[in-house]
Amino acid sequence: MIARLLRRRPRSRSSRPKAVEEAKLELTPMIDCVFLLLIFFMCNLEFVKQDGLIKAFLPKDRGQSTGPSVTDLGEVRVKLLWCAPGTTIETEDRDVGEVVLKIEKNVYPRSGATPDWEMLYLDLVKMRDIRDRSGNPDALPVIIDARPLVPHAAVVGALNACVKARIKDVTFAAPERPF
Amino acid sequence: MKLTRRPAEEARTDLNMTPMIDIVFLLIIFFLVVSELSTLQLEEITLPRADEAEPIGHEHGDHVLVNVREDGTIRIGGRSHSREQLTDWLAVESDAAGHEASADATHAPSKLHVTIRAHADTEFENVQAILGACSENGVYRMRVMATRE
Numbered sequence: 044m045i046a047r048l049l050r051r052r053p054r055s056r057s058s059r060p061k062a063v064e065e066a067k068l069e070l071t072p073m074i075d076c077v078f079l080l081l082i083f084f085m086c087n088l089e090f091v092k093q094d095g096l097i098k099a100f101l102p103k104d105r106g107q108s109t110g111p112s113v114t115d116l117g118e119v120r121v122k123l124l125w126c127a128p129g130t131t132i133e134t135e136d137r138d139v140g141e142v143v144l145k146i147e148k149n150v151y152p153r154s155g156a157t158p159d160w161e162m163l164y165l166d167l168v169k170m171r172d173i174r175d176r177s178g179n180p181d182a183l184p185v186i187i188d189a190r191p192l193v194p195h196a197a198v199v200g201a202l203n204a205c206v207k208a209r210i211k212d213v214t215f216a217a218p219e220r221p222f
Numbered sequence: 223m224k225l226t227r228r229p230a231e232e233a234r235t236d237l238n239m240t241p242m243i244d245i246v247f248l249l250i251i252f253f254l255v256v257s258e259l260s261t262l263q264l265e266e267i268t269l270p271r272a273d274e275a276e277p278i279g280h281e282h283g284d285h286v287l288v289n290v291r292e293d294g295t296i297r298i299g300g301r302s303h304s305r306e307q308l309t310d311w312l313a314v315e316s317d318a319a320g321h322e323a324s325a326d327a328t329h330a331p332s333k334l335h336v337t338i339r340a341h342a343d344t345e346f347e348n349v350q351a352i353l354g355a356c357s358e359n360g361v362y363r364m365r366v367m368a369t370r371e
Contacts (some may be wrong), residue, residue, distance in 0.1 A: 084253035098256035191347035
């Protein structure tokens with residue numbers, strides 16, 4: 044009896060049903076998700092590049108002073124003033140080649156009221172034409188002279204009007220006090 | 223002529239997905255890291271609007287990006303800089319970029335390009351501080367970042 048038991052071979056594993064042995068991991072949904080993630084990150088990288096750039100140059104010397112401006116059309120000075128609402132600007136003693144724009148405190152830009160950039164553009168085009176007619180081969184230099192508390196958006200608005208008027212030589216006035 | 227049937231094992235052709243999944247995972251990690259680095263450079267800032275802004279193309283030469291938050295904080299590469307630190311940092315960067323040929327070697331303009339990415343509502347004096355630091359270090363090539371939308 045014992046000898047018969049010893050002689051008996053252990054049960055083979057192959058006797059299990061075949062379906063259990065061939066269990067496989069389903070990879071298709073995971074690959075789908077991974078591809079979706081890949082596409083998402085690729086698209087996301089593209090969105091970052093939607094911003095634009097406006098080129099400008101700083102003066103190669105120490106900068107233009109904010110003192111009394113010149114009276115000829117050798118250069119155009121765009122002044123951005125930071126005033127209280129309702130303030131009027133004196134226009135009588137304004138120099139030739141000087142454009143003054145008023146930016147009102149607590150109004151711009153949150154309320155959506157913006158300075159008249161179209162007027163600035165038309166003024167710049169007019170001045171550029173005067174310069175072209177004078178036979179001066181150099182590009183008309185424009186200096187943006189903004190008060191320290193003026194919002195950056197207003198300065199970019201003025202810069203945008205210069206680019207629109209095809210003025211390439213745009214510089215910024217140095218501040219009144221040294222840095 | 224005698225046609226023999228192929229064994230069952232030969233007929234089963236399984237596509238090995240493992241190398242493809244490896245590559246896809248590597249790509250995902252790459253994009254994750256790159257997007258993380260790009261957010262370090264680009265702070266969460268509301269940019270001013272400008273219709274004439276040129277799309278950002280391929281960059282030539284040495285470029286640095288300076289972010290200015292609404293409260294005037296200057297951020298470069300995810301770190302805040304004071305105005306003095308900015309001046310020192312620009313001095314190092316402009317020297318590294320090299321200078322243009324000039325008769326006056328001490329005031330030769332730098333080849334460095336500076337891109338200012340300032341919040342629309344920040345006061346212009348915060349941007350002026352950067353312009354001043356650029357001017358001190360002979361950097362005159364600058365660009366202002368804006369949104370076209």
